Amino acid sequence: MAQEIPIPNTQQLAWQQAELGVVFHYDIHVFDNKPYNQADNRITPISNIHLFKPAHLDVEQWVISAKESGAKFAIITATHETGFALYPSKANPYNTSALGWKNGKEDLVGDFIKACRKHDIKPGVYLGIRWNSYLGIHDFKAIGTGDVQKKRQQDYNEMVEKMVTEICTWYGPLFEIWFDGGASSPDKGAPNVLPIVKKYQPNSLFYHNDQLAEARWGGSETGTVNYPCWSTFPFPYTGSGESAPESIYKNGYALLKTGDPNGSYFMPAMADAPLRGTGGRHEWFWEPGDEKTIYPLSDLMDMYRKSVGRNATLILGVTPDTSGLVPSQDRLRLQELGNEIKRQYGSPIKNTSSEKFIIKFPTLQEVQQLILAEDLSYGQRIRSFHIDAKTKTGWKTIFTGTSIGQKCIISLEHGLNCTEIKLHIDHAIGSPKIINFNAYDTF
Known part of the structure; x- marks a missing residue:
């Protein structure tokens, strides 16, 4: 019996094809x-809203x-760990409307x-509901005991569900809705957000809760x-930290980092890092005097090759x-x-999408990099391949690999x-669907 190939839904395919996004972290602190200080920020309320x-x-x-970086989508932190909302929520009184x-x-x-749509960037929203220092919420739970805790928990859950409804209904179609640290599950007493997102934003990538992850953190x-x-995974969800199944969090989240070629669910990987x-240092939020911690361009390009070039979607903070x-x-970085990505990968010296998978040059040609890509609308099919090159001394194997997916960059x-x-497909599930085989003389 032929192995069934998991197929991406509309939002998963669009998210992988976007390849590069930016998330903007902004909060009252x-x-x-x-x-x-993350640990302190999660438990210490900021009462003076006018600091913002x-x-x-x-x-x-x-x-x-974001657009100048080459990003195709951008995400804003509508709320983070303080609980302060960057929009005039009717559900959450701790928001920008109180600023005057x-x-x-x-x-x-x-x-x-609006700016995203003006500049042809797909908009997304990030919601931090796991911690809210202003309202005393820690790991989804209202701090306290007895009936007081239960009533505060119920009130918080209702507030979050109304906020998610606001985000999903006020602003038109969204590319991604990202819940910081996941959104837990109503089975564990947390807000019930999944049906709200699916009702009002069915084509938005849902990331994620204990019921569903349409993408996964890359570990x-x-x-x-x-x-x-791999873009496939053995579970339809990932959990958060050790709330995940042991097979996900053990060995340093090894399963999140690699995926599973035989997984039953399409779930592409996200690689994220602060600029x-x-x-x-590891700064998601602005601090004075930290300009020296901005990644050098060479490091960012190495990051790009080891994320986008390994079948993941890269999101820079x-x-x-x-x-x-x-x-x-x-902004300069x-x-x-953006300019370096265009320089290195904007103009291949030769490409082919024919089923013969052969690139030919009229004379001896220097090649620095190769890019392979599958048509993921058919699922990730290729399991192993190798590449041969004809040099002055004859044919030799120059690369042996496994995963290709959305993009495989070979330096x-x-x-x-x-x-x-010449590309040789050694093993595939079903007919391989190569859509790009490009050669570049840049590095």
């Missing part, structure tokens, strides 16, 4: 003049910065989504994934500063990244001079 006062707020500048801007109508989320915040990295993440803008150094360490390159 950016303005408190203190270093960000970006003098030159311009969410369109954020979106333009624009007669209480300031809506960073709405303006951000680290390095912006890279292991090779091979400010080098030199021992960018944080606006207290002025309300993406800092100039961060994003521009450099030839010292370059290669050849007249032909």
Whole structure:
């Protein structure tokens, strides 16, 4: 009996094809003049809402910065661990309407989504509901005991469900809805968000809760994934941390990092990393004097090859500063990244999508990199392959691999001079569907 091949739904296919996105982290604590401390931030409320006062707020500048990086989608943190909402929620009183801007109508989320559509960037929203220091919520649970705790938990769950309904119904179609650390499950007493998203945003990528994950975390915040990295998984969900099945979290989340070629569910991998993440730092939120922690361009390109080039979707974390803008150094690095991706991969010296999988050059040609791609609308079918090249001394194998998927970037360490390159599919489930086989002379 032939093996059934998991097929992506509309939103999963679009998300993998997008390849690169940006998530903008912004919260009230950016303005408190203190270093960000996650553990403390999750339990210490910020009562003075008027700390949040970006003098030159311009969410369109954020979106333009994302587009300059080559990103195809952008996500805004509508809420994070403080519980402060960047839009005038009617469900959550701890929001921008209390600031007195624009007669209480300031809506960073709405303006951000409008800017995304203006600049042909797919908009997404990130919701942090697992922690809310203002309301005393820790790991989805209202702090307290007895009936008081139960009533506070019920009130919080209802508030979150109304907020998710607002996000899903106020702003039009969304590309992705991302729940920070997952969204747990109503079976565990958490808000019941999945049916709301599926009712009002059926074509938005749902990421994720204990019932469903339409994408999976790639197992680290390095912006890279292991090779091979498969788009299939043995479960329809991933859980969060050790709330996941043991087979997911054991061995350093090995299963999240690789996926499972025989998995029954299509679930592509996300590789995420903050732009400010080098030199021992790992900054999702802006802090003064941290410009030196912005990843060098060479590191970002290595990250790109080890995420997008390994069949994952890369999401970079960018944080606006207290002025309300993406800092100039961060924006410059994003521009450099976009330009370098175009330089290296914008113009192949030769490509083929024929079923013969052969690239021929009229004379000896230097090749630095190769890109392979499958048509994932048919599922990820190829299980193993190798590539031969015809050099001055004859044919030789230059690469042996397994996963291809959305994109497989092969960098030839010292370059290669050849007249032909041939791809051999050694094993596939069903008929292989190669749509790109490109050669490049850039690195």
